[in-house]
Amino acid sequence: xxxxxxxxxxxxQRIFRSLLDAMANPGCIITLPDIRINxxxxxMYPLLLLMTLLDHEVSFSVxxxxxxxxxxxxxxxxxKESKLENSDFILVYGGSSHGLIRRAMVGTLEYPDESATVxxxxxxxxxxxxxxxxxxxxxxxxxxxRIGTSGIEQTEIEDVFxxxxxxxxxDLIFSDNAGRIACIxxxxxxxxx
Amino acid sequence: MTELSTLAGTDSExxxxxxxxFLDEFTKRxxxxxxxxxxxxxxxxxxxxxxxxxxxxxxxxxxxxxTLSIIxxxxxxxxxxxxxxxxxxxxxxxxxVSRMTGVKTTSDTSRATxxxxxxxxxxxxxxxxxxxxxxxxxxxxxxxxxxxxxxxxRMHAEQDYSGMxxxxxxxxxxxxxxxxxxxxxxxxxxxxxxxxSPIPRWDVPRLHKSPVLHLFCAGxxxxxxxxxxxxxxxxxxxxxxxxxxxxxxxxxxxxxxxSDTFLxxxxxxxxxxxxxxxxxxxxxxxRQRGEDV
Amino acid sequence: xGYVPVKGGSEAIKNAGRLVDSLRSAHSMDVSQIQxxxxxxxxxxxGEGGLYAPELAALAIKQSDGDLVAxxxxxxxxxxxxxxxxxxxxxxxxxxxxxxxxxxxxxDIPGGQILGPSIDxxxxxxxxxxxxxxxxxxxxxxxxxxxGSEKSDIPKFKKVSDLLRDNGLLExxxxxxxxxxxxxxxxxxxxxxxxxxxxxxxxxxxxxxxxETGAMLALAYSSLRGYGSVHPTIAELxxxxxxxxxxxxxxxxxxxxxxxxxxxxxxxxSGVGATEITAxxxxxxxxxxxxxxxxxxxxxxSILDGTMGVSEPKTPAEDPEFxxxxxxxxxxxxxxxxxxxxxxxxxQSSLDRIRAVQGAGTGExxxx
Numbered sequence: 001x002x003x004x005x006x007x008x009x010x011x012x013q014r015i016f017r018s019l020l021d022a023m024a025n026p027g028c029i030i031t032l033p034d035i036r037i038n039x040x041x042x043x044m045y046p047l048l049l050l051m052t053l054l055d056h057e058v059s060f061s062v063x064x065x066x067x068x069x070x071x072x073x074x075x076x077x078x079x080k081e082s083k084l085e086n087s088d089f090i091l092v093y094g095g096s097s098h099g100l101i102r103r104a105m106v107g108t109l110e111y112p113d114e115s116a117t118v119x120x121x122x123x124x125x126x127x128x129x130x131x132x133x134x135x136x137x138x139x140x141x142x143x144x145x146r147i148g149t150s151g152i153e154q155t156e157i158e159d160v161f162x163x164x165x166x167x168x169x170x171d172l173i174f175s176d177n178a179g180r181i182a183c184i185x186x187x188x189x190x191x192x193x
Numbered sequence: 194m195t196e197l198s199t200l201a202g203t204d205s206e207x208x209x210x211x212x213x214x215f216l217d218e219f220t221k222r223x224x225x226x227x228x229x230x231x232x233x234x235x236x237x238x239x240x241x242x243x244x245x246x247x248x249x250x251x252x253x254x255x256x257x258x259x260t261l262s263i264i265x266x267x268x269x270x271x272x273x274x275x276x277x278x279x280x281x282x283x284x285x286x287x288x289x290v291s292r293m294t295g296v297k298t299t300s301d302t303s304r305a306t307x308x309x310x311x312x313x314x315x316x317x318x319x320x321x322x323x324x325x326x327x328x329x330x331x332x333x334x335x336x337x338x339x340x341x342x343x344x345x346x347r348m349h350a351e352q353d354y355s356g357m358x359x360x361x362x363x364x365x366x367x368x369x370x371x372x373x374x375x376x377x378x379x380x381x382x383x384x385x386x387x388x389x390s391p392i393p394r395w396d397v398p399r400l401h402k403s404p405v406l407h408l409f410c411a412g413x414x415x416x417x418x419x420x421x422x423x424x425x426x427x428x429x430x431x432x433x434x435x436x437x438x439x440x441x442x443x444x445x446x447x448x449x450x451x452s453d454t455f456l457x458x459x460x461x462x463x464x465x466x467x468x469x470x471x472x473x474x475x476x477x478x479x480r481q482r483g484e485d486v
Numbered sequence: 487x488g489y490v491p492v493k494g495g496s497e498a499i500k501n502a503g504r505l506v507d508s509l510r511s512a513h514s515m516d517v518s519q520i521q522x523x524x525x526x527x528x529x530x531x532x533g534e535g536g537l538y539a540p541e542l543a544a545l546a547i548k549q550s551d552g553d554l555v556a557x558x559x560x561x562x563x564x565x566x567x568x569x570x571x572x573x574x575x576x577x578x579x580x581x582x583x584x585x586x587x588x589x590x591x592x593x594d595i596p597g598g599q600i601l602g603p604s605i606d607x608x609x610x611x612x613x614x615x616x617x618x619x620x621x622x623x624x625x626x627x628x629x630x631x632x633x634g635s636e637k638s639d640i641p642k643f644k645k646v647s648d649l650l651r652d653n654g655l656l657e658x659x660x661x662x663x664x665x666x667x668x669x670x671x672x673x674x675x676x677x678x679x680x681x682x683x684x685x686x687x688x689x690x691x692x693x694x695x696x697x698e699t700g701a702m703l704a705l706a707y708s709s710l711r712g713y714g715s716v717h718p719t720i721a722e723l724x725x726x727x728x729x730x731x732x733x734x735x736x737x738x739x740x741x742x743x744x745x746x747x748x749x750x751x752x753x754x755x756s757g758v759g760a761t762e763i764t765a766x767x768x769x770x771x772x773x774x775x776x777x778x779x780x781x782x783x784x785x786x787x788s789i790l791d792g793t794m795g796v797s798e799p800k801t802p803a804e805d806p807e808f809x810x811x812x813x814x815x816x817x818x819x820x821x822x823x824x825x826x827x828x829x830x831x832x833x834q835s836s837l838d839r840i841r842a843v844q845g846a847g848t849g850e851x852x853x854x
Contacts (some may be wrong), residue, residue: 010266013221014265020229023233024422054222055223056219088226108350110347113234113240141423157289186233212784215567243675245566249819313831330824341698373838375830391831393832399508
């Protein structure tokens with residue numbers, strides 16, 4: 001179904017700025033603007049992010065939540081669904097890709113930007129607590145920053161670890177069901193604590 | 194079925210016949226995606242489509258594409274050219290953005306949320322809530338030593354910057370100093386060599402671990418790159434031949450009396466002697482008014 | 487009094503614009519006059535602007551006081567505001583409604599040489615009778631009718647290149663990796679992606695199609711004259727209308743959305759004295775296609791398509807980066823003219839360096 005209440009001009013601009021803020025300050029928890037859509041999935045926030053970023057020039061894939069989400073994104077963005085290994089954007093539900101994430105595009109040394117951005121639908125993101133606690137450092141972080149997430153499996157984080165090879169790698173966005181997001185781009189050094 | 198014309202956002206209520214912020218929504222999306230990648234790989238030049246803008250190439254078409262793709266209704270915009278808000282090109286760019294978006298504009302650095310700049314970083318310390326957008330003529334720091342894009346891209350891929358080190362070394366042998374004026378090459382995050390745009394060397398140390406997000410865009414050369422806040426930005430230098438900023442020792446701005454700012458040298462009509470004024474006009478005015486900046 | 491830094495930029499900009507107005511000394515022209523009487527200018531602006539819009543191109547020429555690069559730039563800037571809502575299907579120029587077709591490779595060609603609209607064979611004398619206004623619109627109407635009435639029964643002409651190909655004289659490019667960027671076989675789009683090198687042929691051709699006529703002419707000429715070996719024989723130059731078709735978004739059928747006038751040039755890269763022969767002993771073809779009637783650009787394009795295909799580039803016209811990065815009129819004009827902008831901050835940095843070097847006293851600078 002088409003979401004007429006999503007304003008492609010102004011809502012996507014506001015969401016993008018939140019995202020830019022989050023990507024420039026890895027691990028910093030940013031609350032998305034209060035924009036609502038009638039959504040086919042439990043958590044609408046990852047969809048808002050993708051409705052902001054996708055169009056017919058890029059492709060996406062959705063892991064583990066079946067057709068309604070994919071159809072929603074196709075209808076609302078004009079973007080193409082593609083195989084995971086060719087996807088510019090990957091949306092992961094359920095906290096784990098079960099190892100599939102290791103096949104995502106990480107770019108080439110000449111064009112490291114030609115790599116996937118991965119959005120994880122999580123239960124919650126917080127400063128101090130969560131199932132997985134990470135300590136982050138690198139660009140965008142003054143010294144060190146901690147972030148905790150619930151609803152993502154530690155093995156998933158470890159899988160991402162194994163393929164990050166800066167400047168090659170994946171850029172991660174965690175999105176929780178209270179409208180909070182946090183980013184971990186490939187430039188961030190992270191360790192599980 | 195998706196209605197593309199609706200997704201493109203062509204029927205917004207900005208200036209008649211134009212979308213809010215001039216660019217169509219697909220173009221903004223592409224820019225936004227590329228900006229995020231640029232932020233994720235500090236100092237790496239992300240290629241993008243780049244549209245022709247209602248400004249000549251070389252006059253800020255990259256900067257304005259970034260500004261227009263990030264700007265929203267609640268932003269406050271400042272535009273400077275060589276430090277001045279009143280330079281004709283700055284006025285032209287500010288008018289264009291203001292007309293196409295209706296956003297507020299200011300010359301007050303501290304009030305701006307987005308600052309688009311050509312060749313300067315404002316003197317006043319910037320905060321984490323501001324974004325600095327640079328207009329870039331030459332995104333490729335290696336272009337001075339290698340004309341081919343295919344070759345320079347490979348050099349970045351292999352982190353092969355020996356040619357640039359050799360260039361600096363030869364400069365020292367020939368002139369006794371590194372003679373690069375503006376556009377001083379910097380290593381970002383210890384990995385990518387970056388052209389900081391033709392800012393004076395004075396401004397280069399101010400990029401290092403700055404609290405601000407810096408976005409750089411070259412419209413003609415179709416490249417976007419970024420320095421996120423708190424990122425290592427190191428000008429190339431040798432242990433015995435250090436990077437040097439411009440020397441204004443003993444000189445003060447004759448308007449506000451500052452001795453700690455980048456100064457424009459002006460030849461006095463009557464005497465032919467040099468006189469000095471702050472390059473950052475808005476800062477200079479604040480100091481003249483006695484404001485604490 | 488001393489120097490006063492430039493202030494009040496807004497007012498100065500307005501006044502500068504008013505002064506331009508004051509130099510426009512004759513009556514304003516109707517855009518239709520430009521479209522009807524400066525048609526080659528209009529065609530050039532549409533080609534370099536990358537947008538087929540004759541009326542807007544005429545408006546741009548008027549607004550830019552006849553500066554064609556500036557007019558193309560207005561069109562490009564306007565083009566940026568238009569969303570890309572679809573892609574046309576491949577047009578086959580064999581189906582062109584031909585106004586003009588010539589071949590310099592053969593004395594006669596099937597279907598015949600058709601001179602069409604051309605001043606190639608008239609003497610270049612200024613016609614002083616044209617100084618005033620002459621009303622010869624009727625002739626144009628007749629011409630329109632003549633071409634228009636035939637459209638229902640368009641005669642098609644087999645292409646000279648197809649004749650050569652049928653005889654096994656032309657290289658087969660369909661198997662060439664460079665013609666297809668990836669498995670999807672979609673052409674590269676330089677307006678959506680920044681060009682990268684080595685550039686696929688589709689990206690090279692698209693860049694050439696938007697290139698500045700004069701810049702391309704100069705580079706093509708340099709190859710003919712001696713900085714290169716490519717010197718083609720024109721298999722066929724044709725001017726005419728081709729239909730554009732798109733896939734209907736709902737029915738999926740091909741529908742015609744109109745036709746555009748184009749000039750097409752196919753040059754056999756034979757060389758004069760030094761015939762270019764491919765590995766499998768065949769000729770190769772340089773290709774040019776531009777909006778409207780712009781024969782010098784179409785020919786230049788076919789030459790540069792050929793020069794950039796040379797396996798071991800030695801001259802400027804044979805270096806794809808050199809050609810493709812420097813033929814865009816809008817890029818070149820903007821960047822050359824940006825030197826008019828203030829550079830006093832950067833110049834201050836240079837002053838500081840030259841003083842430092844002089845102060846360091848290596849003795850080498852004092853020779854300057």
